[in-house]
Amino acid sequence: MPELGKYAATVLSAYGVSLLLLLALTGVSLWRARRVRAELAEVEARTKK
């Protein structure tokens, strides 16, 4: 861990907030991609019948 001195809380909170937002964005994008793909497969199977 680098020596962040009196600004440790400032730097760590900036990294924490940013990484949390990036991970949430990526997670939601992947989750929605999987859900829509599965739903489309289901609708396509139903309409082909």
Added chain:
Amino acid sequence: MRSLWEYANPKKFIETSQRVLPAVTWASVACLVVGLIWGFFFTPEDYRQGSTVKIIYLHVPSALMAINAWFMMLLASLIWLIRRHHVSALAARAAAPIGAVMTMIALATGAIWGQPMWGTWWVWDPRLTSFLILFLFYLGYIALWAAVEDDDTAADLTSILCIVGSVFAVLSRYAVNFWNQGLHQGASVMRAGALAGDTEERVSNVFALPLFVCIAGFVLLFVALVLLRTQTEIRARRMRALVARERRG
């Protein structure tokens, strides 16, 4: 040579983007991991800003992408309005939440950085204010897509909103030059003197090199997420069309 317009075909777009997505994703992860570890662990403190200088590796790339995402949406919206290619409208829709998150990161890290350096979390400075307005435009754009049921009408209306919002995207980038006031500093990484090699104008390489790696990581992450989310929007649109056809009998 293949025409770019080939990719306006949704099937072709999905096939091609599925092929390139893994490479773009891994390149993005590699750049982000290397850039952020390099910046956080292996760069010195700035003589005036202390360790807060490490926030630059998140603040600058996210702010850059907040503006560039809007310009990408503008280009895609213009293609939709002129050539009526659905994939371009859906790509603009897919990019909006990414741009909104980038703007949120830029605003949050800016506030966190500003507090110890300026003595305040927020000030109604031209650059900060235009960035906040850009963020509100992102939210309005996303809400408008969600509010209008017909996809083509939604694409038309959001394209117009995107053109109007571009004024604030330009202001976000050049507000400091236009008004030359406020607390936010002007461009330092891409300053003309710095690019010409003037060492007095330039950010030291110790800070600049990891910053460029982080910028590359953010750009690649944006591309990867736009490709993934555009695929999702194309599938969601097809699903809505199939369900509507099914209901009509």
